Amino acid sequence: MKKRAQLDYEVNVRYLAHALDVRYAFVAEFAGVKTRVRTLAFWSGDRFIDNFEYDLAGTPCEAVLAGEMCLYKQRVQALFPRDSGLAEIRAESYLAVPLMDIHDNVMGHLAMIDTKPMAAVPRDLSVFRIFAARVRAELEHRQAEEALRRSEERLTGILTSAMDAIITIDGERRVTLFNQAAERVFGCAAAWAIGQPFDRFLSKRFRSLLEGLIRQLEDGQKSQQLWAPDGLTALRANREEFPIEATISPLKVAGLKLYTIILRDVNERKRAEAEIERLQLEKHYLQEAMGLEYSPLNLIGSSPAMKRLIQAMEQVAASASGLMLSHRPRSSALSITAGRETSANCKTSLSGLPSSREDPSPRSKICQACPCLRDRRLWPRGPWRRLSTNIFCVYWKRPTG
Numbered sequence: 001m002k003k004r005a006q007l008d009y010e011v012n013v014r015y016l017a018h019a020l021d022v023r024y025a026f027v028a029e030f031a032g033v034k035t036r037v038r039t040l041a042f043w044s045g046d047r048f049i050d051n052f053e054y055d056l057a058g059t060p061c062e063a064v065l066a067g068e069m070c071l072y073k074q075r076v077q078a079l080f081p082r083d084s085g086l087a088e089i090r091a092e093s094y095l096a097v098p099l100m101d102i103h104d105n106v107m108g109h110l111a112m113i114d115t116k117p118m119a120a121v122p123r124d125l126s127v128f129r130i131f132a133a134r135v136r137a138e139l140e141h142r143q144a145e146e147a148l149r150r151s152e153e154r155l156t157g158i159l160t161s162a163m164d165a166i167i168t169i170d171g172e173r174r175v176t177l178f179n180q181a182a183e184r185v186f187g188c189a190a191a192w193a194i195g196q197p198f199d200r201f202l203s204k205r206f207r208s209l210l211e212g213l214i215r216q217l218e219d220g221q222k223s224q225q226l227w228a229p230d231g232l233t234a235l236r237a238n239r240e241e242f243p244i245e246a247t248i249s250p251l252k253v254a255g256l257k258l259y260t261i262i263l264r265d266v267n268e269r270k271r272a273e274a275e276i277e278r279l280q281l282e283k284h285y286l287q288e289a290m291g292l293e294y295s296p297l298n299l300i301g302s303s304p305a306m307k308r309l310i311q312a313m314e315q316v317a318a319s320a321s322g323l324m325l326s327h328r329p330r331s332s333a334l335s336i337t338a339g340r341e342t343s344a345n346c347k348t349s350l351s352g353l354p355s356s357r358e359d360p361s362p363r364s365k366i367c368q369a370c371p372c373l374r375d376r377r378l379w380p381r382g383p384w385r386r387l388s389t390n391i392f393c394v395y396w397k398r399p400t401g
Helices: 004-020 084-088 122-161 180-186 204-218 266-293 296-301 304-318 362-369
Strands: 024-030 036-044 053-055 070-072 093-100 106-114 165-169 175-178 233-235 241-253 256-265 322-327 334-339 384-388 393-397
Touching: 004 024, 004 036, 004 106, 004 122, 024 122, 036 106, 093 122, 106 122, 165 180, 180 256, 204 233, 204 241, 204 256, 241 266, 256 266
Parallel strands: none
Antiparallel strands: 024 036, 024 106, 036 053, 070 093, 093 106, 165 175, 165 256, 233 241, 241 256, 322 334, 384 393
16 A cells, blocks of 8 residues: 555646646655655656666756756757666656755755657746645655654664663653653553653652752753752652652753653662672682682693602602603603612602792702702702692702613
């Protein structure tokens, strides 16, 4: 089913073509940009054709949509050779007028095209202007409706996405607007709340304050947004009382005085703050736990291979054998061997050595504990090997033979 505006366009262009005895008549508007238009209704002699879009460059419509009335009584194809559409319909003459809004902005144009020369006597031009005025009024009305619809959609989107309750009341303090956040805060549907006295949602103190603020606003003492003082409370639909923060703003719509209250449940804010604090503490705890569990020393010391190595080292130390880390030539592999004792007095247990976390220089502790390491004369030549775990850190000497 066609919309009313579409039917009005079709009626106007059809009767225009019949009244002035021309083959084609159409109305068009800008298609988003000033260089392209779309038809809204196109009469083609005996029927309407589907609407289409076209670029203005190289067409007789280009000057019209710049704000000029254009008349080409004949040879219009020769004047605009780049416009292939004129050749397809065998156009000979062309007349068009821009359609202006109340601010003198061009919205579109009304045009008629004929396959014979156009006389365009004053009477015909007057008739053409009458049809143009009717189409202009309809086009302006439709564009205003679309602008209003877009504005309402934006307002609905803002109200829907708002986290705070937004309520508008009239001069009698009856609810005229109730957004989704207000439904959540007050525990009732907007369809039920609209039309209700807003006083039923107010505590006694809030009601008295609101009466005083509205009186000040009506007397002209206040004209800007007002912050309600701390300590106010409101009532949910189930009569539960809760603390709030609120602002009150006056506005006029079509001469009517309205008041917008933006309201926030303080309990919700406190719950949100407590949840944020809990999550921050949990994050801090997890970071500490992750740092302790996955530090490089812990990762090395907790591996199965290192656990077996530590166990073997403790067994060797308990049997008073010297533990040597041998380096095999032509191989990057290191092996642990129990060799001959480097000193008869070397019976220090490795399990008693200090942790590398507690003492950054464990080598000095080892040298104090083990006589064979303390006496440099007992050190064999060659590089030293260092073995690190999360339990101890010790330097092992390469076997001498």
